[in-house]
Amino acid sequence: MNPTRKVLLGIGGLVLLMIATVPLSWHLQRGALADALVADLEATAARSITRDPPLEAAKHENGFACYSAVIETTPADLAPFELKDPGVLSGLMDAGVVAEPWRTKVTNLEPWAESVRGCGNSERLGYVPSVTPFAPFSDVKAERGTQVLLSLTKMTRLQARILGADAKWEQIAELCAGTLEVALDRSHLGLVGAMIASSVVRQLSPPCGQALGHLGPESRDVWTRRFGSLPSRLISNTELIEIERQAMGLSAFGWLLSEAQSAKLPPHDSFASDDPLSRFAVARLWTRWDRSMRSLGAASKNGSSVRQAASLERDEVFQEWWIPSELSNRPDYERFFARMDDTALLLGLMSELASGGEVTLSPKLVRTASGLEFTDGQGEKVLIP
Numbered sequence: 001m002n003p004t005r006k007v008l009l010g011i012g013g014l015v016l017l018m019i020a021t022v023p024l025s026w027h028l029q030r031g032a033l034a035d036a037l038v039a040d041l042e043a044t045a046a047r048s049i050t051r052d053p054p055l056e057a058a059k060h061e062n063g064f065a066c067y068s069a070v071i072e073t074t075p076a077d078l079a080p081f082e083l084k085d086p087g088v089l090s091g092l093m094d095a096g097v098v099a100e101p102w103r104t105k106v107t108n109l110e111p112w113a114e115s116v117r118g119c120g121n122s123e124r125l126g127y128v129p130s131v132t133p134f135a136p137f138s139d140v141k142a143e144r145g146t147q148v149l150l151s152l153t154k155m156t157r158l159q160a161r162i163l164g165a166d167a168k169w170e171q172i173a174e175l176c177a178g179t180l181e182v183a184l185d186r187s188h189l190g191l192v193g194a195m196i197a198s199s200v201v202r203q204l205s206p207p208c209g210q211a212l213g214h215l216g217p218e219s220r221d222v223w224t225r226r227f228g229s230l231p232s233r234l235i236s237n238t239e240l241i242e243i244e245r246q247a248m249g250l251s252a253f254g255w256l257l258s259e260a261q262s263a264k265l266p267p268h269d270s271f272a273s274d275d276p277l278s279r280f281a282v283a284r285l286w287t288r289w290d291r292s293m294r295s296l297g298a299a300s301k302n303g304s305s306v307r308q309a310a311s312l313e314r315d316e317v318f319q320e321w322w323i324p325s326e327l328s329n330r331p332d333y334e335r336f337f338a339r340m341d342d343t344a345l346l347l348g349l350m351s352e353l354a355s356g357g358e359v360t361l362s363p364k365l366v367r368t369a370s371g372l373e374f375t376d377g378q379g380e381k382v383l384i385p
Contacts, residue, residue, distance in 0.1 A: 033286050034257045037249050038264050041134070044246060045266065049125035049188055052232045063122035063185050064131040070116050071130070071145050075109065081151035081158075089154055098162055106159060116152050120181030125188060129267075133190035133243045134250060136269045146196060149186060152179055153200045160207035169214040173354075176208035177226050180347075184233035190243050191336065194235055198343040202382060205346050209372065209384035212353035220356045227354035231347045237300035237307075237337050244333075245293040253286045255279075282323065289317045296333060308334045338377040346374065346382070353384075 051058075060066040080088040080102065092098055127133070135142035156179045160172045183200035186193045215223060235243075247268075254265060255272040273279055292314040299310035311334040319330070345364065349372070352359050361367060365374050371385040 030256055030283065030286065033249075033253070033290055034261055037246065037253070038257070038261050040246050041250065041266065042264065044243070045127055045132075047126070051124065051229075053229060055121065055123060058121055058123040059118055060122035062124060062126045062128070063119045063182070064125050065128050066119035066122055067116070067145065067148075067182070067185075068128050068131050068141075070112075070119060071141055071148055073112075073115070074144065074148050075112060078109070078147075078151040080105070081109075081154040082147065083150065089158070092158055093161060098158070103162070106155065106162070109155060113152055113155055114178075116148060117175075117178030117182055120178055120185055125185055131189065132266065133188075133193070133247050134266045134268045136267055138269075139267070145186075146192075149183055149196060149200065153183065153203055156204060157207060160204075160211065164207065164210065167214070169211040170219060172207065172211035173215060173223055176204055176211065177223075177230075180204060180208070180230055181233060184230060184347075187233070187235040188239075188243075190247055191240065194240055194340065195336065197234065198339050201343050201346050202376075205350065205374070205382050206384050209350055209353050212350060213384075215354070215356065217356065220354070223354040224351070224356075227347075228351045230351065231344055234340070234344060234347065237340055238297050240336075240340070241293065241297040241300050241333065245290070245297065248293070249286075249290065252282070252289070256283055256286070278323070281320075285317060289314075292317050300333075300337060304334065304338065307337050311337075342374075342376040349374070349384075 079085050080092065092102060129135075130139050130141035131145060132142075137143075156175050159175055163169075163172050163175075180201065183197045187197035188194075212223065212227065250265065250268045251271045254262070254268060255270055257265070273282065292310075296307075296310040296314050299306050311332060314333065315330040342364075349359065349365065359365070359367075359372065364376070365372060367373075368383075371383055374382040374384070376382070
């Protein structure tokens, strides 16, 4: 065999060897990612989220177990505070006087509302079935849990309006603190939970902030401690992305796990395509996607420019024509980070109002003739009278 042919055969053999090792490399990478995902999910399921600072004489041990029980005992009829009754609630909020039948309804629902608020008075948070970041969309109890919080928020707003007419500021502060505590706890249920918690803070900032501004000096210490602890209940951006990485990894790539690994998974949604070519292609993206999510989690501790770059890098992973439509979205995580930043600022504002000290003004927070005006990252305003 001449030297040239030997060289060509050698090169051909190397090429074939390299091609043959690609599937092996993919298999090893997939195995490592699968093992890591299962380990992360098991650690998250067993995780205990503690209070900082710890609560004195907490009423419940596990706030999420309490919430799960409350969902079971929630009245079937929460009108006028359900999503189907927006016009009714708006009319009540705008009315000069709340009619007696509706006042009676609020009174009848108050024991239920207090039981929900009481879940915030717990030593810790631990995930339980249906109160977890991984609950599938088809989980009726999980969906009902969201409706419970939204209804409680609307009821708190109406109660604050009724009590405000009689200058009962201490009672409003108590209702606000309880509702905000249980809402912020739910920020630990993933991206949707965090956005709902942010919405609750935004809705309650005007009536709660107004009440806090009217408190007497004799009770300031109590409310300063209570509202001062609220920011620590809000999930951090880094924790939020880690939960999102696990939840999305479970939904997008859980189908790649072995039967033994799958047996350890919690109930979840699956975004797997039925098309073999798409499944093959998506499987190749797992490593790149996981790396981008971990980078995004690390970047979430930094300023918006760094976070934005990491968010864009993550968005590009699934932007290929062959990616299934349910995966080819652009979540733009920086938008969620900015929303969380605004939520933290509003919580800090309420803490300052509770203390009775000077409020820290900024380009986002100015004092006007109508009160304190907060402008969020989208240009929308929140007015605290």
